[in-house]
Amino acid sequence: MAEIKLTTPLTEEKVRELEVGDKVLLSGTIYTGRDAAHERLVNLLEEGEDLPIDVDGQVIYYVGPAPAKPGKPIGSAGPTTSYRMDPYTPALLNEGLRGMIGKGSRSQEVKDVMEEEGAVYFAAVGGAAALIAKCIKKAEVVAYEDLGTEAIRKLEIEDLPLIVVNDAANNDLYEIGAEEYSEV
Amino acid sequence: MREVEVSEITKEIAELCQEANFELGEDVINAFKDGLENDESPTAKAILEQLLENAKIAREDRVPMCQDTGFTVIFVELGQEVKLVGGDLEEAINEGVRQGYKEGYLRKSIVSHPLKRENTGDNTPAVIHTKIVPGDKIKITVAPKGGGSENMSEVRMMKPADGVEGVKDFVIERVKESGPNPCPPIVVGVGIGGTFEKCAYLAKKALLRPIGDESPHEDIAQLEKELLEEVNKLGIGPQGLGGRTTVLDVNVEIYGAHIASLPVAVNINCHAARHKETII
Numbered sequence: 532m533a534e535i536k537l538t539t540p541l542t543e544e545k546v547r548e549l550e551v552g553d554k555v556l557l558s559g560t561i562y563t564g565r566d567a568a569h570e571r572l573v574n575l576l577e578e579g580e581d582l583p584i585d586v587d588g589q590v591i592y593y594v595g596p597a598p599a600k601p602g603k604p605i606g607s608a609g610p611t612t613s614y615r616m617d618p619y620t621p622a623l624l625n626e627g628l629r630g631m632i633g634k635g636s637r638s639q640e641v642k643d644v645m646e647e648e649g650a651v652y653f654a655a656v657g658g659a660a661a662l663i664a665k666c667i668k669k670a671e672v673v674a675y676e677d678l679g680t681e682a683i684r685k686l687e688i689e690d691l692p693l694i695v696v697n698d699a700a701n702n703d704l705y706e707i708g709a710e711e712y713s714e715v
Numbered sequence: 716m717r718e719v720e721v722s723e724i725t726k727e728i729a730e731l732c733q734e735a736n737f738e739l740g741e742d743v744i745n746a747f748k749d750g751l752e753n754d755e756s757p758t759a760k761a762i763l764e765q766l767l768e769n770a771k772i773a774r775e776d777r778v779p780m781c782q783d784t785g786f787t788v789i790f791v792e793l794g795q796e797v798k799l800v801g802g803d804l805e806e807a808i809n810e811g812v813r814q815g816y817k818e819g820y821l822r823k824s825i826v827s828h829p830l831k832r833e834n835t836g837d838n839t840p841a842v843i844h845t846k847i848v849p850g851d852k853i854k855i856t857v858a859p860k861g862g863g864s865e866n867m868s869e870v871r872m873m874k875p876a877d878g879v880e881g882v883k884d885f886v887i888e889r890v891k892e893s894g895p896n897p898c899p900p901i902v903v904g905v906g907i908g909g910t911f912e913k914c915a916y917l918a919k920k921a922l923l924r925p926i927g928d929e930s931p932h933e934d935i936a937q938l939e940k941e942l943l944e945e946v947n948k949l950g951i952g953p954q955g956l957g958g959r960t961t962v963l964d965v966n967v968e969i970y971g972a973h974i975a976s977l978p979v980a981v982n983i984n985c986h987a988a989r990h991k992e993t994i995i
Binding site for chain 1: 755756758762765766768769772773776778779780781782783784820821822823824832834836862863866894895896897898945948949950951952954955956957958959985986987
């Protein structure tokens with residue numbers, strides 16, 4: 532199991548080198564988005580409109596952070612469960628989205644499109660939200676401010692600890708990991 | 716009758732909302748430590764270490780351990796010799812939630828209408844369960860409940876013929892199918908008996924019991940033990956990435972049932988198994 536330092540934006544080539552189980556420390560700029568923001572982004576794509584953010588080569592973190600205390604860039608900010616974004620994800624992958632950060636299993640459709648387009652899905656430790664917030668150095672709302680915690684934020688992150696759960700070769704660590712330790 | 720100002724309830728609730736989100740119970744922390752010692756998966760150990768560190772940061776910096784600071788579920792045991800004065804109990808409770816979530820910089824996760832989905836901006840309304848009990852005290856428990864694990868929960872109207880084996884299969888199936896989604900290691904609350912809504916309430920109530928606590932019914936305590944062993948054989952592990960530490964505890968609550976029915980509810984709680992209580 533390798534430990535890899537990566538900085539965004541990600542290239543297809545870099546992403547295809549990643550394997551399930553790799554531990555990654557991610558730095559650079561990423562964007563946040565949850566259910567409501569995803570719905571709006573995909574509605575825009577369906578209407579042939581431009582997105583408020585360019586997702587090409589980018590990573591979206593599925594998070595709705597807690598409010599920032601005075602003097603802090605962000606409040607606690609752990610991942611939310613990813614399957615709720617599955618209906619919207621293929622459209623964004625087709626636009627060049629290279630990575631997603633969340634927790635929990637993805638649909639087979641999402642995994643297949645990830646393989647086709649060359650994308651990676653990372654897990655952050657769900658519930659380790661106070662710890663993760665310490666890796667976020669800056670946060671700025673860049674779209675859909677009316678959605679509150681669900682607005683799209685641009686985050687500057689430093690060494691965010693992640694695990695590759697779905698690589699671009701259609702491997703799934705949730706299946707592999709549980710199988711390895713299953714006694715039934 | 717003992718008179719209690721409802722404003723006192725507001726104050727206590729505001730405080731409990733914050734404490735519950737900042738301070739993970741010692742029982743959960745000790746369960747993480749047991750997992751760290753006993754789990755053979757290196758990934759599981761690494762995750763449990765992160766969770767222990769996270770709990771420490773949350774407590775020391777007074778920040779929420781999880782960004783999902785939950786639906787505020789509140790249990791009130793109201794002594795029948797208490798006379799509440801100065802306002803409406805439900806409004807006083809919601810005002811406490813409003814104040815607590817604002818003062819604590821907690822996330823506001825509630826929408827006013829389940830289909831129109833507009834955020835209320837103050838985490839109200841709370842879900843309030845009130846029970847009238849003997850005495851002149853008020854016991855208040857605040858249990859913020861995260862959405863990810865709530866979504867993995869289920870109520871099933873089983874047949875009496877399904878019996879204990881049917882109940883076990885249902886609980887195991889729920890944990891297995893939930894996999895990584897509810898943020899394992901989880902706590903599983905099971906309600907058996909009563910009606911459709913009663914068993915769901917029992918399952919929620921079961922989540923309030925401390926980890927390691929046993930049912931007072933001998934057969935149910937045995938069922939809890941067997942279920943815990945079975946679900947931890949699934950290999951799901953912390954965050955679903957493989958390991959032995961999938962479920963920290965299984966708590967089962969029972970109630971009388973109709974001759975025709977065997978209602979069973981499985982309520983799943985993430986590892987942020989938060990609840991704080993006080994007595995006024």
